[in-house]
Amino acid sequence: xxxxxxxxFYFLSFISVLFALMVILAKNPVHSVIYLIVTxxxxxxxxxxxxxxxxxxxxxxxxxxxxxxxxxxxxMFLNLNHETEPKTPILAKIAGAICxxxxxxxxxxxxxxxxxxxxxxxxNQIGLIKNLGLVLFKDYLFxxxxxxxxxxxxxxxxxxxxxxxxxxxxxxxx
Amino acid sequence: xxxxxxxxxxxxxxxxxxxxxxxxLSLIILxxxxxxLFLDRKSPVFEFLFLAITIGFSGYFFSTSMNQVLKTIAAGxxxxxxxxSFWKALLxxxxxxxxxxxKAEKSHSNEKYPLxxxxxxxxxxxxxxxxxxxxxLLFFVGLETISICxxxxxxxxxxxxxxxxALKYILFGILASCLMLWGISYIYGANGHLYILKExxxxxxxxxLGYLFCLSGLLFKVTAFPFHIWFADVxxxxxxxxxxxxxxxxxxxxxxxxYNLLSSFSGVLAQDTRLILAILGIITLVxxxxxxxxxxxxxxxxxxxxxxxxxxxxxxxxxxxxxxxGAFIFYLIIYTFSVWGMFYFFQRHENxxxxxxxxxxxxxxxxxxxxxxxxxxxxxxxxVLLGIWAYEATPVYVFKTLLVIVxxxxxxxxxxxxxxxxxxxxxxxxxxxxxxxxxDFLAPTQNDIYFKLSSLIFILPILLLFLVPNLINDYIxxxxxxxx
Numbered sequence: 001x002x003x004x005x006x007x008x009f010y011f012l013s014f015i016s017v018l019f020a021l022m023v024i025l026a027k028n029p030v031h032s033v034i035y036l037i038v039t040x041x042x043x044x045x046x047x048x049x050x051x052x053x054x055x056x057x058x059x060x061x062x063x064x065x066x067x068x069x070x071x072x073x074x075x076m077f078l079n080l081n082h083e084t085e086p087k088t089p090i091l092a093k094i095a096g097a098i099c100x101x102x103x104x105x106x107x108x109x110x111x112x113x114x115x116x117x118x119x120x121x122x123x124n125q126i127g128l129i130k131n132l133g134l135v136l137f138k139d140y141l142f143x144x145x146x147x148x149x150x151x152x153x154x155x156x157x158x159x160x161x162x163x164x165x166x167x168x169x170x171x172x173x174x
Numbered sequence: 175x176x177x178x179x180x181x182x183x184x185x186x187x188x189x190x191x192x193x194x195x196x197x198x199l200s201l202i203i204l205x206x207x208x209x210x211l212f213l214d215r216k217s218p219v220f221e222f223l224f225l226a227i228t229i230g231f232s233g234y235f236f237s238t239s240m241n242q243v244l245k246t247i248a249a250g251x252x253x254x255x256x257x258x259s260f261w262k263a264l265l266x267x268x269x270x271x272x273x274x275x276x277k278a279e280k281s282h283s284n285e286k287y288p289l290x291x292x293x294x295x296x297x298x299x300x301x302x303x304x305x306x307x308x309x310x311l312l313f314f315v316g317l318e319t320i321s322i323c324x325x326x327x328x329x330x331x332x333x334x335x336x337x338x339x340a341l342k343y344i345l346f347g348i349l350a351s352c353l354m355l356w357g358i359s360y361i362y363g364a365n366g367h368l369y370i371l372k373e374x375x376x377x378x379x380x381x382x383l384g385y386l387f388c389l390s391g392l393l394f395k396v397t398a399f400p401f402h403i404w405f406a407d408v409x410x411x412x413x414x415x416x417x418x419x420x421x422x423x424x425x426x427x428x429x430x431x432x433y434n435l436l437s438s439f440s441g442v443l444a445q446d447t448r449l450i451l452a453i454l455g456i457i458t459l460v461x462x463x464x465x466x467x468x469x470x471x472x473x474x475x476x477x478x479x480x481x482x483x484x485x486x487x488x489x490x491x492x493x494x495x496x497x498x499x500g501a502f503i504f505y506l507i508i509y510t511f512s513v514w515g516m517f518y519f520f521q522r523h524e525n526x527x528x529x530x531x532x533x534x535x536x537x538x539x540x541x542x543x544x545x546x547x548x549x550x551x552x553x554x555x556x557x558v559l560l561g562i563w564a565y566e567a568t569p570v571y572v573f574k575t576l577l578v579i580v581x582x583x584x585x586x587x588x589x590x591x592x593x594x595x596x597x598x599x600x601x602x603x604x605x606x607x608x609x610x611x612x613x614d615f616l617a618p619t620q621n622d623i624y625f626k627l628s629s630l631i632f633i634l635p636i637l638l639l640f641l642v643p644n645l646i647n648d649y650i651x652x653x654x655x656x657x658x
Binding site for chain 2: 106107109110111113114115116117119139140142143146147149150152153154156157160161
């Protein structure tokens with residue numbers, strides 16, 4: 001008999017795989033985005049079940065919130081729909097299916113072959129924000145500081161790309 | 175048990191001294207950002223500062239590399255060693271050599287121009303960190319910083335074509351990063367930690383798949399086979415200076431990291447990786463060389479010849495041993511000078527400043543890349559070929575096929591490297607395929623003395639190092655002795 005958490009696990013997994021498939025199979029790109037949001041919520045549910053609340057909330061805020069809104073915005077902005085979608089050649093579809101299928105086969109075979117090692121005394125508090133902060137500011141302070149350099153470059157770059165330049169001709173801009 | 179940054183610094187203790195170059199460079203980057211806000215954008219201060227920093231770092235790392243001892247700091251995430259110092263010196267030198275090309279494009283550019291140097295300095299810092307990284311988290315963050323800076327730097331051409339190139343680069347780059355992150359998660363699953371140890375061996379296929387995915391991020395940087403598609407498209411839209419930066423700087427980082435990773439592998443993992451690299455090398459060589467033969471567009475030709483060079487180096491990495499590493503380093507140094515030279519002289523031609531000096535310069539740098547005798551490229555190539563010839567590994571047919579393909583592609587490369595300079599000389603000092611759109615973007619005329627000097631910077635080393643290779647060979651052999 002399944003316990004509640006196991007039942008929840010299977011339910012969330014089923015929903016997330018189902019909606020992930022529907023993201024690909026949906027004809028309308030706006031529907032795809034909405035299905036993707038459902039998938040993200042299911043994945044966040046998994047994080048909550050693993051007692052990783054911080055990760056779950058960040059997943060919702062960043063992915064389901066910010067990035068998906070951006071996706072929707074771009075899709076509506078570009079007015080993508082079924083007619084404007086470029087036709088994929090049948091050969092490319094077959095090649096893609098073969099490559100993807102082989103990768104899937106490889107991954108499944110490898111997981112079949114591998115014996116997973118489980119942690120001896122798992123710390124179930126590890127996903128809490130307090131512990132995450134301690135690790136981030138203690139063990140990984142150096143990578144954390146390096147990320148600030150990355151953000152500086154990205155920020156300056158965003159300003160560079162977004163700010164209109166007087167000397168660049170209008171015709172040169174896409 | 176709260177810990178403040180100050181406490182962290184004190185926990186580093188005496189080790190903080192090893193991080194001074196990186197800390198200093200971060201401060202310079204901040205200073206640069208502030209200077210950009212307050213100084214006149216056309217001011218030459220930006221270039222001088224950039225040149226001083228890169229030459230300074232290059233000199234510092236070259237001179238101190240022999241004094242370094244193998245040491246890991248910052249909780250085992252950061253490694254100091256002579257070979258790492260050498261790679262850092264080479265990276266700084268590479269950027270310093272790019273100044274003539276970037277300066278030639280200055281006058282066409284708009285006032286955002288100095289930011290280009292800011293991004294290059296950031297790339298340099300990220301390069302320093304990634305090369306020393308002994309932890310996958312640090313490694314990934316450094317590599318992503320390099321990628322983001324290179325996406326941005328392509329946009330400095332300010333044409334629709336350049337924006338298209340940048341977008342293609344971003345899409346391919348994200349694919350490679352995702353694969354790498356996937357691989358890192360597998361490695362964590364298999365090892366239980368993210369440290370890049372000295373001796374990495376894994377018996378499970380699961381772990382080996384993780385390392386294979388991790389290699390993809392680096393193969394993208396060096397434009398090897400499954401990840402080579404972006405290179406021609408991106409170079410077509412980028413300016414010559416940025417194109418050269420992508421084909422030298424990111425490649426050197428990629429090869430240094432590939433070498434670092436490969437040397438940390440052992441057992442089955444090392445065997446597998448070598449086999450994969452050998453097969454990828456064969457395919458890359460074939461694709462690069464045969465695409466370069468029939469390519470008419472200059473920039474796409476430069477890209478395909480770059481892919482062919484990558485194929486050779488990947489092939490050599492598959493056959494590398496600690497004793498023949500010298501050939502690899504020598505090749506990369508010569509490659510740096512030759513490719514910067516090649517792009518520089520092409521830039522001069524598109525600029526309609528065809529002089530005898532620039533045509534000779536183009537001929538020399540291309541002959542050096544092809545690997546013909548009176549130039550240092552010959553020495554580099556023969557060492558690499560000998561290294562591949564002498565290497566023996568278990569699936570003999572793969573490595574022998576590799577050798578045959580390498581020899582054939584060397585022959586083929588003679589044709590396409592000599593075709594352009596010769597046709598150029600024939601056609602009364604003008605290239606057959608000058609695209610009109612590029613012409614407006616180059617500076618009208620430059621100081622002649624300045625041009626002669628910068629030509630000498632590119633030509634002299636490849637001539638001189640053929641006659642007296644011991645100028646750097648002594649240094650290289652000293653570096654190699656430090657490798658355990």
